[in-house]
Each structure stands twice: as C-alpha cells, then as structure tokens.
Amino acid sequence: MTIEVETSDPVAHVLECFRLRGNSEYGKEAVSQLEHALQAAYSAEQANASPQLIAACLLHDVGHLLHDLPEDAPDHDIDDQHEQLGAAWLIEHFVPEVVEPIRLHVAAKRYLCAVDSEYFAVLSPPSVQSLHLQGGPMTESQAAHFEQHPHFAEAIQLRRYDDQAKIPNLKTPSLEHYVDHLSQSLLTRTTN
Template identity: 35%
Template sequence: MELRSVEELMALLHACRGAWDAPDRSGDPVDLHDHALQTAHLLRRSHPSDKELQLAGLVHDLGHLLQPGDDAGHADRAADAVRPLLGERVARLVQLHVPAKRYLAAEEPGRPLSAQSALTLGLQGGAMTPDEAAAFARDPLADDAVTLRQADDEGKVVGLDAGVMEDWRPVLEMVAAGRISGA
C-alpha cells in the first residue's frame, strides 16, 4: 500500500484507534493511535523544529495496522506506505526505528524495554553485533533514528493526553506539500 494523500493517511491514523501492536492485545499497554500521538508529542517537545522527525514518530508503527502480526517487517511496510506522501527522510526514519532498537540494545545492554519490545527484539535480529552497530552509527540518519526510537520506547503511557490526531493534519499537509513541490 502506498499513501497518496493526507486524507488517506489521516483515515489510516484514525483506524489505529483500538488497533494494537499484537493482534491478541498482549503487547504494549496503549493502542497504536495513542502510541502514535505520544511518540509524536515527545518528539515535538524535544525537537520542535524537526517536523519530519515528529511525523516519523506519528507514522512509525503503521505497519502493525497494515499487516497485523508482522513484527519483523512492520517498519519496512510503514516506510513503503508513507514514502510517496511524506518523502524519503520520513520513510527512512520509520524504516530505521527497528535497527535503532537493535543498536541501542548493543550499545546500552540492560536498557529497559517494554515487554513487547523485548520480545520482538529477538524476532528483529537481537542486539547488533559490533560491526552492525558501527555501520548503523555511520548512517547520516542514525542519531535521528535513535531519537525516534527513544520516543517510541517512552510513548506507551496509559491515559497520557498527547492531543488529538487532527492536530497533526496541518503538519502532514505542510510536509506532503513540500514533498510534492520538490519532486
């Protein structure tokens, strides 16, 4: 699936209400909707001028909705879906949020993860080897991907008010318009 309009993306984001990272709801304690809002909110607070990073936080787990149960491939699936609309940087950040988890697991052993993230880490390749970590660190988007991953890990708080999805429409429109005019 490739998203071609902000309307299509907004419909998909709204469909995240009541959808979970694990089809049996055994995963993280918030649904994909609240997780998206919380992750984007944290990135807005820490990086207020980086709209693409914020949107990567908003859309990073859409792959769980597009193909439930595909923990290993959810990042690639989401990246492929948003690339035509939000551009290469947003898509790459989405794609890199799983390698960033593996990188952090190698660089900070014992770093706390939610139970679901710890479980899926193994399915996603486990902690990076030293060579993999060195290669990841050389990626020009590595630092931003780690920032996204940290917000991803923190954005799982039951009951936290992180705004409403419609608050993100103007940002989505702005980034999508820049992508279209720059093509």
C-alpha cells in the same frame, strides 16, 4: 481486513487509517496504536523536533495498520516487518526525513541494545519479545556500520520517543493537531 480508503490525498489517507484501525491494540502494550503514535509525536514536539521528525514519530508504526496479521503474531514467532511495510508505502508520499527514520526504527532498537547497557532495561516485555524475532542486538561491526547511515541520528531520536510512548491515559493533542506536520512533510511540498 485490508483498508480501502477512497482518497488520493496521503494526509487524508493516514488520518483514515488511524480512524479505522487506530483503536487496535499496540501489540500487548497498555495503549492503542493511535495513543502510541500520538504520544511519540507529542514527545518529539515537546523536544522541539522538526515537523518531519514529529511526522515520522506519528507514522512510525503505520506498517502495523497495513497488514492483517493477528496482534499476537510474535507469539507465533512471526515478525511483521512493519518498519519495511510502512516505509514502502510512505516513500511514495513523504520526504526521506520521515521515511528513513521509520525504516530504521527497529534497527535503532537493535543498535541501542548493543551500545547502551541501560537501554535494554527500558524496553517493555513485548519489545523484548520482538527484539529476538528482529535479530537481537547488533554485533559491534553492524553497530559501527549503522552509525554511518545519513539518518542514524533521527532514527535513534525516533526510537527514544517510541519507547516512551506507552503510558496509559496520557493526555496528548489530537490526531488533527498533526495535520500541519504531515502536510509539511509531503514529498511534493518540499521538492517544488
């Protein structure tokens, strides 16, 4: 089911995507897509991250809501490439500080697995499963190259919030609480 949302307002579109599909499972995790997004955004907010990084955390897995692959796609050795799908849509509407950490959040996992020996232990089983489909840990030279990316630091921060955002029944602000963060991250608002 591809979502048909009748609005040209990107913030309204995002809210509608979550309302229509946010209750779907987040892979095989114990939280829904919406709960996962809100928990990631809330972690960033509690750490006094910028509105753009908070928006990025909220939107980092929106690519999962934009395709029709089954939730057990990884069991069939399918990588949904949600980070690319999400970034391809978001780049039309949101500033690079939102889009680029999202595009890089899978690469950030591969990076952290390569450089942080304790990181792998915090990954959930579904995240370990998808790691293999996503190329496994980076090589030393891939990791060194990744560190040069202008949005490297934000991608790592987003990834840390992402990995924490899988706690059943955690209380967070509502989706509407993040409308301001999203509005402040729109391309036209910051380039005018």
